[in-house]
Amino acid sequence: MSSSPSLDALIDALTCLPGVGRKSAQRMALYLIERNREGARRISECLDTALERVGQCERCRNFSDQPQCSICASSKRNQRLLCVVETPADVLAIESAGSFDGRYFVLMGRLSPLDGIGPEQLGLDRLSEQLEQETVDEIILATNPTMEGEITARYIADLAAARGIATSRIAHGVPLGGELEFVDSGTLSQAFSGRQTFK
Amino acid sequence: MTARVDDQPAFILHRRDYSNSSLILELLTADHGRVGVLAKGARRRKDVGSFQPGCRLSVGWRGQGELKTLSAIESRHIPLPPDCYLPLFYVNELLIALTVRFDPLPGLFAHYQHLLLSFGRDDLQTALRGFEIELLEVLGLMPVLDRDRAGAELAPQADYVLDPAGGLSRCAEPRPDSAPGRLWCSLAARHFEVPEVRDLARRALRQIIDSNLAGRELQSRSLFLQLTRRDR
Numbered sequence: 001m002s003s004s005p006s007l008d009a010l011i012d013a014l015t016c017l018p019g020v021g022r023k024s025a026q027r028m029a030l031y032l033i034e035r036n037r038e039g040a041r042r043i044s045e046c047l048d049t050a051l052e053r054v055g056q057c058e059r060c061r062n063f064s065d066q067p068q069c070s071i072c073a074s075s076k077r078n079q080r081l082l083c084v085v086e087t088p089a090d091v092l093a094i095e096s097a098g099s100f101d102g103r104y105f106v107l108m109g110r111l112s113p114l115d116g117i118g119p120e121q122l123g124l125d126r127l128s129e130q131l132e133q134e135t136v137d138e139i140i141l142a143t144n145p146t147m148e149g150e151i152t153a154r155y156i157a158d159l160a161a162a163r164g165i166a167t168s169r170i171a172h173g174v175p176l177g178g179e180l181e182f183v184d185s186g187t188l189s190q191a192f193s194g195r196q197t198f199k
Numbered sequence: 200m201t202a203r204v205d206d207q208p209a210f211i212l213h214r215r216d217y218s219n220s221s222l223i224l225e226l227l228t229a230d231h232g233r234v235g236v237l238a239k240g241a242r243r244r245k246d247v248g249s250f251q252p253g254c255r256l257s258v259g260w261r262g263q264g265e266l267k268t269l270s271a272i273e274s275r276h277i278p279l280p281p282d283c284y285l286p287l288f289y290v291n292e293l294l295i296a297l298t299v300r301f302d303p304l305p306g307l308f309a310h311y312q313h314l315l316l317s318f319g320r321d322d323l324q325t326a327l328r329g330f331e332i333e334l335l336e337v338l339g340l341m342p343v344l345d346r347d348r349a350g351a352e353l354a355p356q357a358d359y360v361l362d363p364a365g366g367l368s369r370c371a372e373p374r375p376d377s378a379p380g381r382l383w384c385s386l387a388a389r390h391f392e393v394p395e396v397r398d399l400a401r402r403a404l405r406q407i408i409d410s411n412l413a414g415r416e417l418q419s420r421s422l423f424l425q426l427t428r429r430d431r
Binding site: 018019111113114115116118119145146147150151154155158182184185186187189193 | 213218249275281287292421425
């Protein structure tokens with residue numbers, strides 16, 4: 001405990017961050033108060049603004065300041081190509097790869113019956129409405145290659161099939177530049193079962 | 200509760216992320232029944248992808264509390280057909296709902312292993328009904344189905360209704376929830392190849408399971424029913 005209750009409160013608050021324990025929180029708090037008060041003020045203002053403004057895009061459920069995010073509102077993106085992902089972090093990863101020019105639907109999770117997460121919690125009723133009302137040529141299922149991710153992909157593929165929409169699943173297997181001897185057996189068997197014709 | 204256990208065969212029933220790099224695993228073990236373990240740093244492992252429900256492990260743990268700390272883990276990936284993922288979730292949810300941690304439940308591990316091996320090879324409904332019966336028998340929750348509640352043999356053509364806690368009672372008139380004695384005897388002998396027996400098994404086992412869940416709904420069963428209804 002320090003001589004300042006405000007400093008103690010700041011240290012306590014910082015421990016809510018992932019990977020930040022008491023010791024790291026203390027280091028961060030002392031740095032901000034001791035050496036970078038301007039930086040601390042900026043963090044505080046940005047946090048206030050973000051908490052006030054950031055909501056969910058009404059179309060794709062990704063985080064956005066506006067009712068529709070920049071990707072959903074963009075005329076440069078192919079709005080008929082839909083990629084379904086589990087989290088906003090997945091959108092950032094795909095965007096940084098730069099190879100996809102369609103739009104997204106962010107589930108904010110995956111079907112996990114044992115954790116009580118069903119279709120309603122993932123907004124699949126909203127996705128279903130969008131598939132009814134909008135023209136979608138293809139759905140790319142980019143949920144994670146876990147069992148829950150596969151069940152989620154299967155559920156969405158069924159929604160799409162009922163409306164005659166083509167679905168595809170992202171490939172899983174050996175990473176680029178990887179060596180087979182260091183790949184685990186599960187990934188390797190997945191790579192073999194998902195092999196493609198070599199052209 | 201044993202403080203230290205080594206080289207224990209186990210299957211993963213459920214995994215949940217914990218803090219930045221750890222997992223909480225719910226395991227079905229060969230000698231200790233259901234066990235909850237904290238696998239510190241497991242999400243940083245190269246083979247973390249194989250720590251999925253149904254994965255066969257060899258584990259060791261230590262600790263005095265209810266949640267043990269994993270001290271050793273080796274995984275062996277058993278590929279399951281994707282169609283069996285949801286049934287596996289159902290079975291795992293059922294196991295977690297009906298069992299308590301550290302009840303050894305002899306034989307259950309072997310029945311679970313047999314079920315996983317039959318996935319993709321045998322008829323799914325037959326495999327599930329067979330496992331449900333084994334589970335209820337191991338837990339002592341399975342009523343006698345080839346005799347009435349007084350212990351008398353069933354009359355083949357007479358109708359009987361099931362009380363999950365008490366057993367079968369004869370009813371004067373056929374009812375929507377009754378079935379003839381011959382079908383109850385076939386169910387007791389597990390003749391699931393007969394469609395009428397399969398239907399009765401599904402209905403009766405659901406009744407017995409639900410009566411032991413005390414109002415709790417199995418989420419995976421609801422999801423499974425939603426998906427199979429849409430497939431029809």
